[in-house]
C-alpha cells in the first residue's frame with residue numbers, strides 16, 4: 001500500500017517522492033570494532049510495527065528526515081527533521 | 087463410483103503433540119521441502135507450523151519462474167542443482183506440477199547490460215548451465231511478438247537465452263511437498279503461530295505457540311519475509327529487510343508468447359500462463375513494509391514498461407494484482423545454516439524475490455545439515471557468518487528482472 005509522508009518542509013507528499021534511508025540506529029564511533037560496524041551496516045531489527053527510519057525527500061526539498069511509521073499498516077505517525085528528534 | 091465424490095484429504099489433521107524431534111516454523115515451499123527431505127532421511131517426528139494456511143506466504147504469491155542462469159561461482163551451481171531436482175519433481179512427488187520449460191530471455195538494452203549478460207553466459211557455460219548470448223534477429227525469430235525496438239530508445243541489443251528455464255505451478259509444488267511429507271508421517275499444523283522461542287543458556291529447547299508450548303530437539307525457521315520477527319524471539323538480528331514485491335495478471339488471451347522475458351533496463355518481466363493470462367512483475371517496492379497490499383503506482387509503472395516490449399497488450403484488461411513479502415539480503419543471496427552461539431536453531435531465509443526456484447535443493451541441503459550436523463558444500467558460501475567475515479556473495483543476477491545494467 002502506498003502512503004503519504006508529511007514532510008516538515010513541503011507538507012503531505014506521496015512516498016514515491018522519497019528515498020528510504022534505513023532504520024534509525026546509533027552510528028558507531030569511527031574506531032569501533034569491525035563487529036560493531038558490521039552490525040550497524042548489515043544487521044537490522046526490521047520490526048513489524050512502529051519503526052523510526054530515515055527518509056530523503058529526493059523529488060522535493062532534498063532534505064533528510066526521520067519518520068515514525070508502522071511497517072505493518074504503513075501509517076506514518078510523525079515526520080521530523082533530525083535536529084528536532086528528541 | 088461413489089469414491090469419485092468423496093473428498094480426499096491431501097494431508098491429515100492431527101492433534102499437536104508436546105514434543106517433536108524437529109519443529110519447522112513456516113509452511114511455505116522452503117519449510118515443506120525441508121520437511122519432505124528430512125522424511126526421506128527417516129526423520130518424521132517433525133511438525134511444520136504456520137500462522138496462516140499452508141503456502142499462504144510468498145509461496146502463494148510467487149510468479150514461480152525457474153532458472154539457473156545466475157552470476158556467481160557460488161550461485162550458479164546451487165541454482166543448477168535446484169533446476170535439476172525440479173525437472174524430476176513431478177515424478178518424485180507423484181503430483182502434476184505443470185513445469186513448462188518455455189525458455190528464459192534476459193534482455194539487454196545498453197552496452198553495459200550486454201556486457202553483464204555476456205559475462206553471465208560465460209560463467210553459466212563454465213558451470214554446465216545451458217545459456218548463451220543471442221542477437222536481435224534470433225530473438226525476433228524466437229519471440230515474434232516482442233518489440234525489439236530497433237531505432238527506438240533502449241533497443242533490444244542482445245538476450246541471455248536460457249532454454250531450460252521456465253515456469254512451474256507454485257501451489258502444486260507446495261501441496262506436493264506437503265502431501266509427500268505427510269505420507270511419511272510428518273505433521274503439518276496450519277494456524278499455529280510461533281510467539282516465543284525458549285532457550286536454556288545457548289540451546290533452543292522449544293517454541294511457544296498460540297496452542298501452547300512445544301519442546302523440540304531442533305527448531306528451523308523458514309519464515310521468509312517474517313524471518314526477522316521470528317529470529318527476534320531468540321534475540322537474534324538478521325541482515326534482512328522486508329520489502330513487498332508485486333505482480334499482476336491480464337485477462338486470458340490465446341497463446342501469444344511462449345517465453346519468459348525479463349528486462350533489467352526496463353525493470354519488468356513477463357510470461358503467459360497455461361491458462362492464457364499474461365503475468366507481469368518487476369522489482370520490489372522501494373521502501374520496506376510488512377503490508378501485503380498492492381499499489382496503483384506499481385501497476386502503472388509496470389504496465390507502462392511492459393508495453394515497451396509487448397505493445398499488443400495495449401487494450402488488454404488487468405484481472406488481479408497482488409503483493410507478497412520478500413526477505414531481502416544486502417548481497418542478493420540466501421542465508422542457510424546455524425546461528426553462531428545458538429545450538430539447535432537453524433535458519434533458511436534471505437529468499438528475497440528469487441527463492442521459489444531454490445526450494446528443492448535448499449530443502450535437501452537443510453535436511454542433510456540437520457541430519458548430519460555438517461554443512462553441505464553447496465551451501466557453505468551462504469552461511470550467516472559470511473557477513474561478519476566479509477565474504478558477501480554479490481549475486482546480482484537474482485534481483486528482480488536482473489540488476490546488472
Ligand SMILES: Cc1cc2nc3c(=O)[nH]c(=O)nc-3n(C[C@H](O)[C@H](O)[C@H](O)COP(=O)(O)OP(=O)(O)OC[C@H]3O[C@@H](n4cnc5c(N)ncnc54)[C@H](O)[C@@H]3O)c2cc1C
Pocket residue numbers: 111112113114115116117135136137138139140141142143144145146147148149150151152278279280281308309310311312316331332333367408409410411412434437438439440441442443444
Ligand atoms: C510477487 C512475487 C513473485 C515472486 N516470483 C518469484 C519467481 O518468479 N521465482 C522465484 O524463484 N521466486 C519468486 N519469488 C520469491 C519466492 O516466492 C519466495 O522466495 C519463496 O516463496 C519463499 O518461500 P518460503 O517458504 O521461504 O516463505 P513463505 O512462502 O513466505 O512462507 C513463510 C511462512 O512462514 C509463516 N510464518 C511467518 N511467521 C510465522 C510465525 N511466527 N509462526 C508460524 N508461521 C509463521 C508465514 O505464514 C508463511 O506461510 C516471488 C515472490 C513474490 C512475492
